[in-house]
Each structure stands twice: as C-alpha cells, then as structure tokens.
Amino acid sequence: MSRLTDVFTFGGVDERPSRGRRLIGMSVGLVYLFYPLADIATGKVPAGQVGWQIAAVVGFIVSYSATALSPRDNGTWSRWTLPLLSLTTLMAVVYPLLFGGGWLALPIYLTVISAMSLKPRGALVMMGAMVVVVLVEGHIVHADVATLGILVLEIVTLGVLFISVRNTRVLVLKLRMAQREIAGLAATEERLRIARDLHDLLGHSLSLIVLKSELAGRMAENDPGRAAQEVADIESVARQALVEVREAVTGYRRRCMSDEIDGARAALDAAGVSLTVRTKGTPLPDALDGLFGWAVREAVTNVLRHARATKCEINLSYGREGAVLEVADNGSPGPYQPGNGLGGLSERVAAAGGSVEAEPASAGFRLRVRIPRPVVEVPAAI
Numbered sequence: 001m002s003r004l005t006d007v008f009t010f011g012g013v014d015e016r017p018s019r020g021r022r023l024i025g026m027s028v029g030l031v032y033l034f035y036p037l038a039d040i041a042t043g044k045v046p047a048g049q050v051g052w053q054i055a056a057v058v059g060f061i062v063s064y065s066a067t068a069l070s071p072r073d074n075g076t077w078s079r080w081t082l083p084l085l086s087l088t089t090l091m092a093v094v095y096p097l098l099f100g101g102g103w104l105a106l107p108i109y110l111t112v113i114s115a116m117s118l119k120p121r122g123a124l125v126m127m128g129a130m131v132v133v134v135l136v137e138g139h140i141v142h143a144d145v146a147t148l149g150i151l152v153l154e155i156v157t158l159g160v161l162f163i164s165v166r167n168t169r170v171l172v173l174k175l176r177m178a179q180r181e182i183a184g185l186a187a188t189e190e191r192l193r194i195a196r197d198l199h200d201l202l203g204h205s206l207s208l209i210v211l212k213s214e215l216a217g218r219m220a221e222n223d224p225g226r227a228a229q230e231v232a233d234i235e236s237v238a239r240q241a242l243v244e245v246r247e248a249v250t251g252y253r254r255r256c257m258s259d260e261i262d263g264a265r266a267a268l269d270a271a272g273v274s275l276t277v278r279t280k281g282t283p284l285p286d287a288l289d290g291l292f293g294w295a296v297r298e299a300v301t302n303v304l305r306h307a308r309a310t311k312c313e314i315n316l317s318y319g320r321e322g323a324v325l326e327v328a329d330n331g332s333p334g335p336y337q338p339g340n341g342l343g344g345l346s347e348r349v350a351a352a353g354g355s356v357e358a359e360p361a362s363a364g365f366r367l368r369v370r371i372p373r374p375v376v377e378v379p380a381a382i
Helices: 002-007 019-041 047-069 081-099 106-117 120-140 145-219 224-250 257-270 286-307 340-351
Strands: 274-281 311-319 322-329 355-361 364-372
Touching (some): 019 047, 019 106, 047 081, 081 106, 106 120, 145 224, 145 257, 145 340, 286 311, 286 340, 286 364
Antiparallel strands (some): 311 322, 322 364, 355 364
16 A cells, blocks of 8 residues: 555645646646537537537536645645546546547546656556557547547657656755755754854853952952952953854854963963963964864863863964864863863864864863864965
C-alpha cells in the first residue's frame, strides 16, 4: 500500500493555485469535447441517443472538474479524490465504446489530470495506459489511423508538458520552503549572536563593576577621595556597557584587540592582577583582530571571576603557521567546567576554522585560540 501511495500521490505539494484559477485552466482544456458535441450538433448522432450523449458530456465535465478540485489545500488527496478519479477514468474508457470515435479524445483529459496530480512515475504509467486505450478502442470503433496518430501524439506531448509544469511548480514550492527555512536559520543565528555578545559584554562589565564596588566600599571610610574615584569609574563602565549592548544588538559591535587589552589591563589592575602582554609577528587582519578581541575579553573575565590570580600573561603570534592567542594566569580555578562564555567563543572560532583549548595548567589556567595557516591569509612578506 505504501508503494502505491508513493506512485499515486500529489508529491507533498503544500501550496496549490486557487480554485478559481484551476477552474479557468480546466475550462480551456474542455476544447476536446468539441468532437462529441459537434457530432450531436450536426445530427450525426441518432435521435434516441442525443439525450444520453448530452448527459454523458455533462457528467464527464462534472466528474473531471470535481476530480481536479478534490485534493486538499496542502496537496494531499482527500477521501473523494480516488473515487472521483476512478469514475472519471471509467467514463473516459467506456464512453468511446458506447458512443463512437468522437469520444476518443476523453483519455487526453485523464493524461492531463494524472500529469498534474501524480508523481512522474504514476503519471507516465497513466499516460501509457491511455495510449493503449486509444489504440485498442480506436481499432474497435474503426477510427482512421491518422486520427489515432494525432490522439496518441497529443496524449504523449500533453502528458510530458504537464509533468514538466507540475515538476516546475513543485521545485518552486520547495525553493520557497527552503527560503523560509533559511530565513528561520538566519533569525536563529542572529539570536545566538546577540546572546553570545550580550553574555561576553555584560559578563566582563559586571565583573569589573563588582570589583570596583567592593574596592569603593572598603575605601569609603579611610580614603573617601579614592572611593569617589572608584564610584566614578563604576558609572563610566556602566555607561560604556550600555553603549556596547546597543551596538551588539544592532550588529555594529566589533571587538578591537588593542582596546580589549587596554580594558583588560585596567580591569586586572583593579583586581590586583599584573598583566604582561607579548606579541610576535605582524598586526592581525581585521577579522582576526575582532575574533581575538572577544577571546581576550572572555579570558580576562574568567580570570576576574574564578582564578584568584596575581599574574596574567597574554601571548599573541601571527605568522606563517597561523595565528595563536594564549592567555594564562597563575590562579587556582578549581575543577574546570566550560561555561556559556567559552562555548560562545568556541562557536566563533570554529566558524573561522580554528580551535579553542581551555584547560588547567601546571600553575593556573590557560586559554589558547589557534587559527591555522590555511585559514589565515598571511602577507607574502612574512
């Protein structure tokens, strides 16, 4: 049964033309009923059969139209589709035998509706069956060879044409679905970017605010002037954090390595941690400068929060082997459990083709970001 469904199905088409447009398209195809109607109008049909043939034409039009309109809006068959298709097929096969050669054009309708309703394999099967019906019944009713040749040619050409039309429509619908999926993925990626940026921005800024607040609290009685300065620094950090959050949300925020190192130096100094920076090679390109800026911020935030260190080193190299950033401290971080910040940094670095190593060292903790040479465009002069 599943194999039959695979052949005789509307192929997962989830959008269909409006019923009005489908009716207009079908009305154009009714031109092939000209032949039996012409026989009735010109008196070629015996008087006793005129009423029957008119009723047969009306019945076929109703059955054919109902079959074409029966699928649901999502393109799947309704419970009426198969019975109506069977009835229309029966009419197309029986009427030529009952009323003569003028009705041999009816199998063309079955070819068209099958091409628009079935998957290509099922449509080709139906098209072959209709060719056989025309040839066999044409021989039975003594239709001339030229007429049979024209009918067979029309069945084949119209069948191939409408199979192509349906396949094109299916491809267009799949393209629209893919575009919607891409738009959804882009929205998800943008939400993840904002979440990562906000986590890194606020984590660093809030850690610095906490440190300076504690320092101001301790100095409030003994050194009011220094305490006032720390409060002013807190206000400055909070305002800068607000600006950075706005820039991150609008997508304009780019981490600058030199600015991040200056900020790291100020934050670590407030926490009583000395910072040593060593660089090797040429200046970083903009893309890596921004990426390593995020890495410095995340690493320094972790030092402020967890390390309880007194020294921190930042080593940066950029040359033929690629770019490497290493941030190490001499603290005691305790058991290592990656958090959201390191997870977000790993995603950024992976997108650039690099890797992140974060692990306890012999004395303290070490974060290493590596972008290999094939990914980094290094100037030829290096």
